[in-house]
Amino acid sequence: MPSGFEAPPTPAVPDGHLSAPGPVAPPILEIASLAVGFRHRVVQRDLSFRVRRGSVFAVMGGSGCGKSTVLRAIAGLLRPFEGDVLLDGTPLWRLRPAERAALGRSMGVLFQNGALWSSLSVAENVALPLQLFARLPPGVVTELVQLKLALVGLPDHGRLMPAELSGGMRKRAALARALALDPPLLLLDEPSAGLDPVSSRRLDELVLELRDGLGITVLLISHELPSLFAIADDGVFLDADRRTAIAHGSPRELRDTDPDPTVRRFMHRDPDRLPAAGQSRPAEGDLRHGF
Numbered sequence: 189m190p191s192g193f194e195a196p197p198t199p200a201v202p203d204g205h206l207s208a209p210g211p212v213a214p215p216i217l218e219i220a221s222l223a224v225g226f227r228h229r230v231v232q233r234d235l236s237f238r239v240r241r242g243s244v245f246a247v248m249g250g251s252g253c254g255k256s257t258v259l260r261a262i263a264g265l266l267r268p269f270e271g272d273v274l275l276d277g278t279p280l281w282r283l284r285p286a287e288r289a290a291l292g293r294s295m296g297v298l299f300q301n302g303a304l305w306s307s308l309s310v311a312e313n314v315a316l317p318l319q320l321f322a323r324l325p326p327g328v329v330t331e332l333v334q335l336k337l338a339l340v341g342l343p344d345h346g347r348l349m350p351a352e353l354s355g356g357m358r359k360r361a362a363l364a365r366a367l368a369l370d371p372p373l374l375l376l377d378e379p380s381a382g383l384d385p386v387s388s389r390r391l392d393e394l395v396l397e398l399r400d401g402l403g404i405t406v407l408l409i410s411h412e413l414p415s416l417f418a419i420a421d422d423g424v425f426l427d428a429d430r431r432t433a434i435a436h437g438s439p440r441e442l443r444d445t446d447p448d449p450t451v452r453r454f455m456h457r458d459p460d461r462l463p464a465a466g467q468s469r470p471a472e473g474d475l476r477h478g479f
């Protein structure tokens with residue numbers, strides 16, 4: 189059984205623009221020639237990209253292009269048609285199911301609906317992964333739960349039921365649960381969906397705190413341009429029609445320089461406008477986040 193995150197072997201995909209010349213830290217996550225879909229339908233194919241350790245990496249693209257499907261393959265929940273997902277060099281989909289499940293626990297996943305168990309209190313929700321997988325004495329579990337809840341700004345909410353929380357608080361509680369096992373990699377599927385702009389920005393700040401304070405790498409699916417511009421430093425853009433990645437780079441780079449009309453329309457939130465590369469106006473998110 190793999191022992192978790194270890195020194196990676198030589199990467200399986202050649203260096204793309206994501207790798208600068210000179211010594212480069214090995215990626216924590218590598219997507220190698222991935223094809224995903226359902227039954228006979230390919231949703232995305234030929235996907236190859238690397239996620240740098242300590243980065244916030246955005247998976248972007250219009251509704252229905254396959255972002256969540258790709259995330260499920262990365263999380264070890266949906267077997268890809270082709271290719272593999274390498275976690276610190278270990279090919280997830282070549283492992284036996286029990287090994288894959290064990291390695292999968294080094295990823296904390298926040299699903300789109302951030303589903304908490306409604307019949308369990310907030311603290312019990314966060315405790316669940318620890319009780320299932322960590323085999324710790326109950327007192328230690330209680331302390332760790334308190335620590336995680338404090339980390340996400342809910343130190344006094346453990347006794348509440350999920351229904352008693354606001355939408356933003358529920359996201360935070362789900363994030364605390366995703367952090368329960370101290371994963372080095374967080375997968376977030378539209379964490380700010382349904383939140384007001386202030387709550388959304390607080391969540392952005394929390395993601396950056398987790399990255400900067402704990403060194404957690406974050407792979408993020410989001411439609412929220414302000415959020416993407418504020419926190420993501422790398423990314424990939426998936427296209428529904430071409431069923432593959434059509435751009436790589438940070439959301440700001442894609443907004444300012446990518447020539448593809450689909451990318452430009454999305455990044456400028458404008459169905460008609462196609463500004464010339466390098467001549468974009470500051471987006472709303474830049475102003476709101478003070479960049």
Ligand SMILES: Nc1ncnc2c1ncn2[C@@H]1O[C@H](COP(=O)(O)OP(=O)(O)OP(=O)(O)O)[C@@H](O)[C@H]1O
Nearest residue numbers: 226231249250251252253254255256257258300411
């Ligand atoms: N369980 C499933 N079975 C069959 N098809 C599915 C299933 N889940 C998703 N799909 C289809 O796969 C395609 C990609 O869906 P997915 O949810 O990955 O897109 P997305 O980019 O995450 O969308 P959104 O931004 O709206 O959340 C869609 O056409 C969807 O209908």
